[in-house]
Amino acid sequence: MPSVTLELLAATRAQLDAVCDLLLSPTPQAVDRCSVILETASRQMAECTAQIGSARGNPMALEAAAKLRRSCQRARTLLEAAGRFHFNWLAIRGALTGGYTDRGEPAPVHHSGSISLEA
Amino acid sequence: MSNLLASLVSSASTLEAYGRVLETAQNNVSNASTPGYAKQRISLYALPFDPAGGVTGGVRAGELSSSRNEYAETAVRQQTSATSYQQQLVNSLTDLESRFDISGNSGIPKALNDLFQSFSTWATTPGNQATRQTVLDGATQVANTFQQTYNALSSQSQNAEQQIRQTVDAINAKVAEIQNYNHIALQGNKDDAGLSARMHAALDELSELVDFSARFESDGSVSITLNGQTPLLLEDQQYKISADLTVPQVPPSAYPDAPATMRILGSDGTDITGRATGGQLGALLHVHNEVLASYIGDSTQAGSLNRLAKQFASRVNGLLTNGQIDAGPPAQSGVPIFTYDTTNDAAVARTLAVDPTITPDQLSTIDPGPPSVSNGVPLALSQLASPLNDADKIDGVSFTEFYGQIASYAGSQLSDANNNQQVQQSLLAQAKDLRDQYSGVSLDEEATILMQFQRAYQANSRFITILDQLTQDTIDILK
Numbered sequence: 001m002p003s004v005t006l007e008l009l010a011a012t013r014a015q016l017d018a019v020c021d022l023l024l025s026p027t028p029q030a031v032d033r034c035s036v037i038l039e040t041a042s043r044q045m046a047e048c049t050a051q052i053g054s055a056r057g058n059p060m061a062l063e064a065a066a067k068l069r070r071s072c073q074r075a076r077t078l079l080e081a082a083g084r085f086h087f088n089w090l091a092i093r094g095a096l097t098g099g100y101t102d103r104g105e106p107a108p109v110h111h112s113g114s115i116s117l118e119a
Numbered sequence: 120m121s122n123l124l125a126s127l128v129s130s131a132s133t134l135e136a137y138g139r140v141l142e143t144a145q146n147n148v149s150n151a152s153t154p155g156y157a158k159q160r161i162s163l164y165a166l167p168f169d170p171a172g173g174v175t176g177g178v179r180a181g182e183l184s185s186s187r188n189e190y191a192e193t194a195v196r197q198q199t200s201a202t203s204y205q206q207q208l209v210n211s212l213t214d215l216e217s218r219f220d221i222s223g224n225s226g227i228p229k230a231l232n233d234l235f236q237s238f239s240t241w242a243t244t245p246g247n248q249a250t251r252q253t254v255l256d257g258a259t260q261v262a263n264t265f266q267q268t269y270n271a272l273s274s275q276s277q278n279a280e281q282q283i284r285q286t287v288d289a290i291n292a293k294v295a296e297i298q299n300y301n302h303i304a305l306q307g308n309k310d311d312a313g314l315s316a317r318m319h320a321a322l323d324e325l326s327e328l329v330d331f332s333a334r335f336e337s338d339g340s341v342s343i344t345l346n347g348q349t350p351l352l353l354e355d356q357q358y359k360i361s362a363d364l365t366v367p368q369v370p371p372s373a374y375p376d377a378p379a380t381m382r383i384l385g386s387d388g389t390d391i392t393g394r395a396t397g398g399q400l401g402a403l404l405h406v407h408n409e410v411l412a413s414y415i416g417d418s419t420q421a422g423s424l425n426r427l428a429k430q431f432a433s434r435v436n437g438l439l440t441n442g443q444i445d446a447g448p449p450a451q452s453g454v455p456i457f458t459y460d461t462t463n464d465a466a467v468a469r470t471l472a473v474d475p476t477i478t479p480d481q482l483s484t485i486d487p488g489p490p491s492v493s494n495g496v497p498l499a500l501s502q503l504a505s506p507l508n509d510a511d512k513i514d515g516v517s518f519t520e521f522y523g524q525i526a527s528y529a530g531s532q533l534s535d536a537n538n539n540q541q542v543q544q545s546l547l548a549q550a551k552d553l554r555d556q557y558s559g560v561s562l563d564e565e566a567t568i569l570m571q572f573q574r575a576y577q578a579n580s581r582f583i584t585i586l587d588q589l590t591q592d593t594i595d596i597l598k
């Protein structure tokens with residue numbers, strides 16, 4: 001059923017685009033919402049892959065799948081960029097506050113015993 | 120006694136710390152209306168308390184940490200630079216793509232198709248003078264379109280060269296502006312938040328021009344380096360860069376008259392082109408030195424347009440000169456119709472022309488064989504449109520297909536740049552958002568965010584890997 005396949009591909013792509021929009025502001029809450037959307041999208045995509053054989057050779061389906069892949073790669077790029085930002089900062093902060101471990105890695109960040117005053 | 124002294128030192132340190140909190144509050148109030156000013160905060164750390172070990176505790180001020188922390192600022196600048204790079208690529212490649220018509224309705228592909236058509240017509244009426252004249256006209260049109268395409272690409276290369284020089288001037292001017300801010304900071308104004316805002320704004324603008332590393336020193340000045348190696352600014356000393364055209368002397372150029380390569384020089388004259396990787400400058404260097412050079416050549420390559428022109432012209436000339444105008448006796452050999460600079464493979468497209476002394480009756484038609492074929496030459500020429508022999512091909516494909524490949528290279532580069540630009544704009548928006556997220560939170564709040572993010576990140580990462588694999592499987596099935 002090529003039309004069903006096309007609809008599933010388009011729906012999955014719309015979900016991934018929604019994830020991309022959320023990742024523009026990657027707060028923990030936004031990234032949590034992404035998980036829910038991505039889980040639904042994964043289930044939908046698994047269903048789509050199971051019945052995609054009937055659309056073999058369909059150029060419209062192939063184009064839709066290629067667009068979906070681009071959306072997927074964009075979502076991955078945005079997620080990884082947000083991850084790099086947070087994790088690199090965590091490492092830098094660890095090194096600034098605790099130096100380096102015996103293995104040359106930034107010290108883990110400890111959160112006890114600090115006071116933060118806002119002026 | 121030592122414990123008493125330690126307690127006094129501890130108290131003094133604590134008072135100093137609270138003093139700095141008050142200074143920060145004063146700074147925030149004074150600069151509330153300064154454009155671009157970011158509120159500052161000071162963090163106080165509780166020191167370890169162990170009287171038996173002489174550790175008396177107390178409170179110490181951490182480094183003055185601006186809410187516009189440098190880490191987030193650097194991330195935004197890096198994404199700004201990458202976005203600017205893609206934007207410049209899109210602009211330059213849009214111009215380049217317009218030079219190549221892949222519809223076959225104009226330019227080189229139309230001229231080639233018209234000439235192939237004239238060869239076919241000539242094969243059916245080999246003695247017809249009007250048909251022969253059409254062949255010469257078609258050949259002239261092919262030569263003209265090669266010259267026009269070369270000149271258009273050469274003009275774009277010169278335009279890119281001019282843009283590179285302007286960008287280098289703009290970089291030097293922006294660094295000079297920051298140098299002035301450094302000078303002010305070094306005069307004892309390192310904590311001037313308004314000055315800091317102006318410095319950051321200037322660094323943001325510089326990041327559109329080129330990718331660089333910036334490091335704020337304890338004296339309030341900022342050091343700027345290209346790729347962390349070539350200094351542009353240290354304290355109040357600026358190191359200007361420059362741009363020039365060069366033909367490498369070592370190894371000697373294989374194509375001495377080919378277009379020169381653009382390079383960037385440090386203040387000491389060393390070649391730092393490889394370090395100017397991002398921003399407008401990086402994109403312009405890529406377009407000038409790599410993309411355009413791949414078409415019109417440089418010191419190391421003839422360029423695909425020149426290769427096509429040479430191979431086509433020499434094949435047509437070869438078929439004509441192997442043929443006969445008159446079987447004789449005495450037999451009269453054919454003559455070549457195309458002329459070009461045979462001493463320089465990088466100059467073929469711009470010098471390609473039809474010999475103006477050739478007349479229609481000088482076109483050879485007879486393939487001497489054996490067996491001799493009276494219209495063998497035009498037949499062989501007409502087969503260039505859909506070649507079967509390797510000698511009629513270039514890199515294993517027909518001349519028309521080869522043109523299609525070099526034209527589609529420009530198109531695919533532009534398509535990639537457009538896609539990358541969209542992704543980059545998202546990454547820049549994300550980096551700015553992350554900077555703002557970090558701007559108003561305490562260190563403890565930040566730690567909570569990091570832990571929450573880490574957990575959510577791992578779940579997302581797993582799902583995206585699954586989706587990526589399923590999408591690839593789908594594409595493989597659909598193909």
